[in-house]
Every structure is written in C-alpha cells, then in structure tokens.
Amino acid sequence: MAEARKLRMGMVGGGPGAFIGPVHRIAAELDGQIELVAGAFSQSAERSWEAGVRFHIDPARAYADYRQMIEAERKRADGIDFVAIVTPNHVHLPVALAALEAGIPVMSDKPATATYEEALKLEAAVQKSGLPYGLTHTYAGYAMVREARAMCAAGKLGAIRKVAVEYFQGWLSGPLETTGHKQAAWRADPAQSGAGGAIGDIGTHAFHLLEYISGLKVTAINATLRSVVPGRRLDDDCNAFLRMNNGAAGTLACSQVAAGEMNELHLRIYGEKGSLAWRQQDPNRLIMKWLDKPEEIHHAAMNYLSADALAVARVPAGHPEGYLEAFAVLYREFADALIAWKQGQANPLPATLPGIEAGMRGMRFIVRAIESDRKEGWVEF
Amino acid sequence: MAEARKLRMGMVGGGPGAFIGPVHRIAAELDGQIELVAGAFSQSAERSWEAGVRFHIDPARAYADYRQMIEAERKRADGIDFVAIVTPNHVHLPVALAALEAGIPVMSDKPATATYEEALKLEAAVQKSGLPYGLTHTYAGYAMVREARAMCAAGKLGAIRKVAVEYFQGWLSGPLETTGHKQAAWRADPAQSGAGGAIGDIGTHAFHLLEYISGLKVTAINATLRSVVPGRRLDDDCNAFLRMNNGAAGTLACSQVAAGEMNELHLRIYGEKGSLAWRQQDPNRLIMKWLDKPEEIHHAAMNYLSADALAVARVPAGHPEGYLEAFAVLYREFADALIAWKQGQANPLPATLPGIEAGMRGMRFIVRAIESDRKEGWVEF
Amino acid sequence: MAEARKLRMGMVGGGPGAFIGPVHRIAAELDGQIELVAGAFSQSAERSWEAGVRFHIDPARAYADYRQMIEAERKRADGIDFVAIVTPNHVHLPVALAALEAGIPVMSDKPATATYEEALKLEAAVQKSGLPYGLTHTYAGYAMVREARAMCAAGKLGAIRKVAVEYFQGWLSGPLETTGHKQAAWRADPAQSGAGGAIGDIGTHAFHLLEYISGLKVTAINATLRSVVPGRRLDDDCNAFLRMNNGAAGTLACSQVAAGEMNELHLRIYGEKGSLAWRQQDPNRLIMKWLDKPEEIHHAAMNYLSADALAVARVPAGHPEGYLEAFAVLYREFADALIAWKQGQANPLPATLPGIEAGMRGMRFIVRAIESDRKEGWVEF
C-alpha cells in the first residue's frame, strides 16, 4: 500500500544557526507524509552531527558532506527518497547535480542557483534526468494565493490591465552583514548569493507570485537597483516597471532597507471589472474590490472558495494557517508527485507546484533586472 | 542523551471524519520532539486501522479500544510515553483514568470532562498519580497571548479595572446537528458533550484565556444562556457578567449562532494606564492602547517582546504563525515537561501550560454559568 | 421662494471653552440651509458677547440669558426660526419649555433632560405645542448607520437573534472632574448631569443606535453600574443585558474608564442569515458577514447602497465624511422639516431624525439601568 510508509528526506544545509533548515523540516513533516531521516547539515562533521541529534535522526545518517550522504543513502534499502536543498545559493547547483546524477529527486530552496549560467546547467540536468524537481516559492502554498490564481484563471476580473507587487523588509537597514549575522552575511556576499541581493532573495518571490497568480508573463522590464547601505556589495532596494504578455503594465518593488517593515509582500491585480489584493502578513484573507458591488473579503477555508483553495485548507475557517503551513503545502504536493512518479507516472508535478520552469524565470528576472539597471532602460525579458 | 529519541504518543479518538485528531497529530509532531506511534482512533476496529494507515503507523498499533492500547503499549519496550485524548467530552474521563492508572501521562483536549462530578474524579486521579496531565487550551499557545500575559504580570497596564472577552462562531446558526454532521452532532448531545453547549465548547476557552492573560480569577458570575435554534438541547448563546478577585468587572460572551463569524475570539483588558486587545483571527499582533501615548501594535517575533513571547516564536517577524503552531507550543511544553519528569523532576509542568487546575476552573465555569442562568442572578464562583 | 433665505438659529450654550457649541454651529451651517444669528452662549453677558464676536454674529444678538433671547428674537422680523440647546443637561428642560411656549421649534442636544421627571414634562410640552423638536443623536446621521438601518428594515439579515453594542471611552480614567476640566466637571456632577454618568452621556447614544438600526425595542434590562474612579459620584462604567421585543437578546456596554479608547462606539447585529457591524471610528464602512458567502464591506457613497444611505452622501466614495457631517445630516433633516412645517405640514419630522420619542426612550434607559443595578436583576423596560 502506497501510504504504508512515509517518504524519506535527506537535507543538505540547515545546520546550527540556520533559519530555513528547520522550516523545511517542519514543512516537510507537517502533513505526515515525509520524515527527515538523513542530512548533510553542515560542512563541519561535528556540527552536522549536532544538528542530527537535534533532529532526532540516526547519528549514522548525519553526514559531513552531501556527496557522502548521497553515496551512502543510495546504497541503503531504506535510503532517502529525495534531497532537500536548504543551503546558501551557490551550493544549490552542485548538490542538485549530484542528486540528480544519483537518480534522486530534488526539492530546492530558491532561487534555483546563484547565477544564470548555473541555472542553464541545472535546467539541462533536470530535463535529462526526468526526475521530479520542486522549488520552494513558499508563498505559492498559501490557500488564498491559490484562490487568487483561480480567480484570475476564471476571468473573474475581466482582462487584466495593471499589476503591482511589492516585497518590503527592513532588516538590512543597517550593515548587519558586518556584524557576524549569518543570514545577512551570505546574502550580502556575491560569492554565495550570486549577482542579486534583494532582487534574488525576495524579488524573485515577488516576481514568481505575480506570474503565478496572474497567469501572465513578464515580457520586458525596466529596473533601477540601489545599494542604499554604504559598503553593501549587492542591491538592497529595487523599483521596476514591467510589461506583461497581454499588454498589461505593472510594477515590482522590493527592498530590504524599508525600515519598519517585517515581511510585507503585497500583490494587487487590476482587471476591467475589479481587482484583487493579497498580503502575506494577513494571509488568510483575499480582498476583492469591484466596480459596482461591495468589496469582498474571501476567507480561507470557507465553502465558497475555489476547489484549489479548499484543497489546501487543513483547519476550519477562522483558525489561521501561516507560513509553515504554506510551505508544507508545497511539500505535500511534492510528496504526492513523488508517489505518483514512483508508480510510473511521467511529469507528475502539478501546475500549482513551482519547478524548474519557475526557477529559470526567476533567474532570468535577476539578470534582466541587473541588465536593465545598467542600461538605465527597458530590456526584453 | 535525552534528545536521542522522540517521545511516543498514543492517540485516543481522531478517527476518519474527526477534526481535532489530525490537529493534535500535527501539533504534537511539529517541533520534532514527538511522534505518533499508536492509537485507538475509533471504536470500530476497521476505522481505527484505516486511520492508522493514514497516519503511517505500524498497523499492529492501531487498536480498536483504548484499554487494549494501554495494555499492549505498556508491555512494549518502545511503548507510548503518553496518551493524547481527542474524543468527544464524555470519553475524556474513562480514558484519562485508564492511562493514569497504568502510569501513563495524559494530554487531553478540553473541557477536562463532560461533567463536574467527573472532573472531581479526574482531579483526584491526577493528584494521586503524580503524573503529568496537560490540557489543550490551544489559544494559550499563541506568542502574543504569552506577550499579553507577560504585560499584565508586569503591571504595564496598571491595576486592571475591566475585562471583556467574547468568542463568537456562526457555524451552528442552523440545526446542523440534525443533518448528520459529526462535529455538530456530538456537541449538541448532552450525553456526549455534557451540560454545556457553546459554554462548554468555546466558552471554556474564553474563560480560560481571560484568567490566563489577566492573572485574575473570576469570583462571581451572572450568566444568561439561550438555545436559539429551535430543538437544540444545549445552549448556543451566552452572555455573562463577571466579578474578578481584584474588584475588576468583566463580561464574557460566547455564541455559536453569531451568523457570519468564523472563530472570533477577542479579548480586551483595561487597566488604569492603558489596555490591550488580542484577536485570535489576527493572532500575531497585540494591540496596546495608552492614555497618553500612541497606540502600539506589538508583532510576533520582534525583539522588543517579552522573553515568554519570544520563547515560542519559530520564524522571523512577518512570517505568520497560526493555530497549529499555537497548538504545537503546548505539546512542546508538555514534551519538555515529560522529559524532565522522566529525569525525576517533580511537578515539571510550566505555569504557561494549562493542566488539571485550569481544567477544574473550566468545569466550574460551566456549572456556575448554568446555575446562574437558572437562578437569573449572580452566583459565587 | 422657500429657499430664498437661510433658516435662523439661536443657540443656548456654547460659550468659550465649550466643545459641543461650535460643533452645532458647524453642523447647522454645513449644508447651507441655516445660519447662526443669535445666542445666549453663556450666563455671563461678557462671555456670551465674546462668543458672539467669535461666531461673527450681530453683537446685539449675543444675549446673556436665554429668556432674554427668546423674548427679543420673537419680536424681530428677522427673528430666529429655532433654538439649538447645547447646554449641560439640567438646562435642557427650562430652555426647551421657554422656546416651545414662545412658539419656537427646538433642536436639542441629548439626553433630552437631566431626569425622567423632567422628560415627562418636556414630552407633554412638545406634544401640546405641536412644534418640531429634534434631538441630536449624532451617530444617527452617518450614511452607513442609515445603510445598516435599511438593511435591517429590509430583512437582509433574516430574523434578528442577537445584538451587541458598546461605547468605550478612556478620557475619564482619572479624576479629571477635580482638575478644573469643564467638560468633565459638569458630566460628573449629578446636579448638572442628572442621575446618569456614562450611561447618560454615552450609554444613551449606544442605546439609541441599537434601537435605531435594528428597528427593535428593548423590553427588559439587567444592568450593573460602577464608579470606578474613587470619589466619582456618577457611574463611569456599565454592562447590561438586554431583551428585545422580538425575543432577541443583547448586550450594551459603556465606559468612560476604558483607558486607551477614544470614542469606540461599535454595534453588531446578528440575524439568521448574517450579521452587520459598524464602528464610529471607521464610519464610512459597513461590514456585512454572511453564513455562506464572502464578507462584504459596503462603502459610503457607492451606488449599490440603499436610497437612505445615498441621500446623505455629500462627496464621492473614498472621500471620507466624519462626525461633523453626520451631525449636519440631522440639522439638514431638521431644516427641511422646519420648512415643511412653516408651509403647514403637520408632523414634518422624518422617521430618520431622532425626536421626542427617542428622547423619552433614552431617559427611560437611564432610569431603568439604575433601577436594575440597585435591584441586581432584570427590570421591565
């Protein structure tokens, strides 16, 4: 029976001090389909072992190196079913390549890689392998993002004319990367993060969400990037104009120096008949405003929602679900796809789960934004 | 090493169609300290086995009866460390007694029992056993509830003068219990639910939250109960005045016929210098209003919060945590207490985790509210 | 031509330091139908004259005494068309009686009088005179209060089951009346204010709004009153249960020691199908929540509103109207009624404008609340 055991996850990254590793662990296990059984949590054997203890895994399966993990696990009868990559960006590619070459599916944090050149290599490897590859654009997992996407797909707004997405944080308002802060340090280091600062770290989320919800594609971009904090080597603030493939126009703004903001991801889409708005910090509500009838607030888990939105609700309306639950939706979809794939289904990933295509779009967003900024004008996407 | 294995949970209740069982499973496992390994999920052996498959547990440990589970598990070397009770109310007591008699700690859904007489038996059994007993008053697990509690304890509001708590739902606006709806059916049946309808199901939450946050105790109550939906055998709407042990006055209102409300639990506390307000449907914010300075919004996971509030944050500010995370906080505290207890610590439950005392207060709330309603006046608490 | 001149208002009260006098002046004149031409603004001739200068009226028409004003104005060809009473409560009756006896219509601040005995005299005088008498229950003038009222009248919520109104302020959290604060001083003085403190000052507003919007009548009340601030001679905090004439139950709470609240008047009505909520501090929105469709926000001045709500909109949607505009709606309706009355129409006051009947209900609310508090139980209304 397919459900008789949980899928086994091996994690790369997520050692002591990491933020996103524990998040992946919780998200993966939340719906009871996956268990973390192995990991190369740190490049230090000792720290990897420490993390393994904390995660309650078999100490023998806390590896000091991802290659070692892949090699050892593929030999086990109870070896891992997939690898979760939760490292800084520059490590995404080598781990993904190693896993894919070993025939092991991959669930990766975003952005797909550190550079566009790397992304092309990854894309080729994913395609060649035929293996499931998922990308954790977390916000795609929120029920009301699914609802917004369903609304656009159903044409409820009429033709889309105008889009606006912004993602504002304030936590890099000072030179945090010079203070020993681990999260800030790698994000501000081009060698680890890639060419994009804020645009890579959070701009890619905003970009993905915009295309994901609207169903449109960006065809041209005009971006201005700044490094507001003196000495910072990557952008920390970006404003961009967008042209969409249906003729709509848009804006995308992201910043990590928006002092006072926490994690303000806000998207609005305007059509002929009305508009929708969603805020990540108030995720269980979708605002719908209409030309000629009252504004509506659609609440998560209410019966009137689309099937897509209801499919991802775990608790009754009025019981807030949050960031971890959204993350877990992606893992749930990945788990379901893995099971289908093991049963022989080709292309098992559902359209709702971001994968390599979304990864390539995101990487292109980073390079096009930088190109546009240098040129001080529009570039085709 | 204490962390070397997860604690093992056996669940009673939570079979197919249940709401709260899967919630307990997610909450218990969320922080990686506990795993569900056994269960008597249903009184039907087949349905219990079905649930076990869905939960990915060893089929041999999906029992048809809680007594059978307790007996079998206590003999195993890898037997359960505690029982989670997630049944309708009238089953709480027999399961708890059986577990305690077998020397197994208990984590129970609320209310503690179906009747006050049962509660007295439970209290005696818990005290006699010396075993850890936790009660899942979920809302006590929210970070900003902890913050509100810390604010009151620190006297930030000055002497408390006035409290107001309300818990409004609309899902029982019609006779849902007559339509085959499982959740509605047992809640509306005095034989399963006990003497309290809305006051037992949600009023006890409101009552607990009020005492939990304010640090005050109710000393007298004047309640009016109604069964608004024709034919309903238990109350579905309640308004109550409260007197608190410091002289403050208050109100408590709960309703399950407040059409249009989802899960609107809202608490306000007014002191000499200012007031606080918290809403479960917007749980990551605590509103503080002051006599002579700007209104403040305290956000979960921000550095300025109390140690108690920061202790339960899992993700950075602006990444919403919700109902499941709050629930998981209680399980985390219970797990920590279990480990301490196994290491010989007496009374290991922290003050932040509701236990038998909170359970007794809640049961008394139910009977006092009913007494007061019959008398049409005040009763001492 | 009827519109060829503005109606002439004489004000009693509103001298230097007054809050509500200037508000009445603005409200009366806002829609261009009324002009302030005379006043007995203060019992001091000098201060009355000062106020007259500030109001730009003819110095000869700034009187030191309301009797003098009435006598002088009735002799003028361009004498006042009505008296606006904006004094402390205990002066309402003598001024109103003097005006009515002189055949001059009255627009009075609320409550109607200081005591219920006075109210009976006023009621008799109004009825005997046949003159228009309006009462400024300001909140009845908001567009979205009109919308809420129209919604209830049209049965949009189904049968009403539950009502809840609260009016919380914090400005009397300390003994402000002992500091020389004029507004606080008379409100805290039974000789000027009457038997009701907070219940008279703001409870009457809450009570009126509840009956005004719901279309229901209170038939019984169970109230508890407190004087929270030591030494205060009148109530400053009240909680009440209500029974309505259709069997619905309700609560009314008012407080002037709710530290941190400004002017939080909040009303909710729950019916079989849904509910509505309105907050005075966010007055241009009406929240409608439904059992089975999305929550709605109805915005002032949008075309989908009822005729009653649209009738009082002055500016397009999205241009906020506030307290003064709501106040002005009452004066506009009073002015229209005066013109109709001058043209011979009997009973010209529209049902939307509070008058003597509302005044009597409010006075009864005060005495019944006090009776109930003394009795510690229910009293028929």
Next chain:
Amino acid sequence: MAEARKLRMGMVGGGPGAFIGPVHRIAAELDGQIELVAGAFSQSAERSWEAGVRFHIDPARAYADYRQMIEAERKRADGIDFVAIVTPNHVHLPVALAALEAGIPVMSDKPATATYEEALKLEAAVQKSGLPYGLTHTYAGYAMVREARAMCAAGKLGAIRKVAVEYFQGWLSGPLETTGHKQAAWRADPAQSGAGGAIGDIGTHAFHLLEYISGLKVTAINATLRSVVPGRRLDDDCNAFLRMNNGAAGTLACSQVAAGEMNELHLRIYGEKGSLAWRQQDPNRLIMKWLDKPEEIHHAAMNYLSADALAVARVPAGHPEGYLEAFAVLYREFADALIAWKQGQANPLPATLPGIEAGMRGMRFIVRAIESDRKEGWVEF
C-alpha cells in the same frame, strides 16, 4: 475688530451638476470665517442664478460671467474679499488673471492651470500683484498629513531613503466620458483639462503630497503613461520612478482605471530609523513603524501630536474628521492670511498652505512626466 465680519467669497464655477463647487462652499464656510456672497457659477446666466438661489445668495450677485462679477463686486462697499476658482482647468488662468489684475486675492482649485505656459503667466501675475494666491491641494489639510510633515521635518525617521506614493481610482475604468458624465467629460478633454489626464487630475495631488510631507524635492523622473481605455485621449494610468534631492529614490503611481479603488491615496516614507504611512481613506491615523520598537498608530487630536497637527483639530480624538474638514483647513489658513494681509503683512501665506510655488511644481510634474514617457527614460526635473 478684525473678526467682526466674515470674509466674502465670490466663486467662479460650481454651477448645477458640479462636484467641487459645493465642496469649496462648505469648506470655505466651515470654520465660520468666510461666507459665499457672490458667484459666476455657470456660463449660463440662468444656471448661475439657479445656483445662487441654492446657495442662498443675493440673486443680484449671481453673475453670468466672471468678468462681470469682478467688475461689479469691486465697486461694492461690501464686495468680495477673494475669488474662489472651481472651474475646469482651462479656465483657471483667465479668471485668476482677471482677479489679480483687479487686486482681488485668489483661492484656486488645482492644477494651477491647464498648461505649463499658462502656469508661467500665472506665476508672473501672482508675483507682480503681490496678492495672496492659494491652491487647494486638499490633502495637505489633513491633521495627520501635518503630523507626517512635522515628523519628517523633525528628523524622526532619520535620513529619508525611499518614498512611495500612489493614487488609485477606478471610476474611469470604462469610457465614462462618452456617456454624458460631466465630470468625466472635461477631465478627458485635452482642451479643458490640459496635457495631463490622470497625472494632472490626481497625479499632481500625489506629487504635491510627497514633497509636502517629505520636505524633499524631486530632481528627476522616469514615467510611463498609458491610455488604457480605448479611445481615451489622455493618460489614465501612470507609473513613475523618482529621484529626490537628498539622494533618496521613489515611486509615484496614479491610475483612474484601477477598478474597485475609490480614492486610494497612499504615501509611505522610509528613513534610516523607521517609516511612516498615511492613507487618505483612513485619514485620522498615521502609521509609524520602527526598526526596533513597536509599530505605532498616531491618532488625530491626541495630545501627543505635534503642534502643527493639533492646530487643525476641531473635535476630540475618536470623532473622525474627513475630506471636507481637510479642505476647510486650507480655507481657514487662507482666511487668516487674508486678514493679516489686509492688516499690511507682506507674504502672509503660511508654509503649510500650498500656493503658487506648489502650483508651479505640479505643472512641471505634468510636463516632465509626459516628456519622460515620450523619451522612455529619465528627464531632469
């Protein structure tokens, strides 16, 4: 005594069907310092007379032509003290010139003129005349806009790094100008409106507010304009990047095809230490977010506000003031300045009241935005 009479206003424009004329009348008279006594409300003598009757003015002072009004009024002993211009844009200049030449001060609706060439003429005339000239950038009159301005001036946010202002309406989502809708018709007609559509009508407000609150000046702009509705001759949607004179970067967006929006003017300013946000549709609150302390909501009329904000409050905190009150603040400041000017004070206009300089900035904004759009790139401001 200076206050012994009200200032006399003559209005040009504001005939039957007009929106902004009655608004100016209410605003001008609200604080009791000004009365409307004359007008050339329409180019039709009959319609002007009709408007005069409705405004209750002396029929002899309802003129068919602004020249006639100016000529007649200057001869009267009780002639007008200033002219209020409330016509479509293309009439602003001739009326203003005529008034200034006749020695009569001017209060004009915005934008200052229809074209930049006209604006230069106006500027010269104002400077030559030495007469008071005010411009009704309404939003500058809100108390919390004053508070925001004071906050920036006091450096509370630290150095400003980032600004964002948007002004979204949806009322022109369809071709309303082809349906006989008067307000839409002139706004969509270049001959009456000038070269700017949305950017002139509402973009100028957004632009003004940004400079007004931040204290910064725009030094370069990169704008894209669109006419989204087929057949529309002027822009109805605009996105712009801004560079500020202190090095900050910003965005300005305005749209009249943002379906579902009413009058959504929203401004945010980010500094080193924190940020502020203000929304016109929720005007009595100013949001302050900080790097390291709780978010604050500053409420209108509370004692902790700046003197500038308190100076314009009319009613206690919690009693909402709105659009008309903001408008009236500008008239109050203009009236005070007129009185000072009559008493011989040079340059009596306060810095808080927009005048010819703000008018010139706004006109430059329109032409620079259009230039930039044509060039598809940055232009110096």
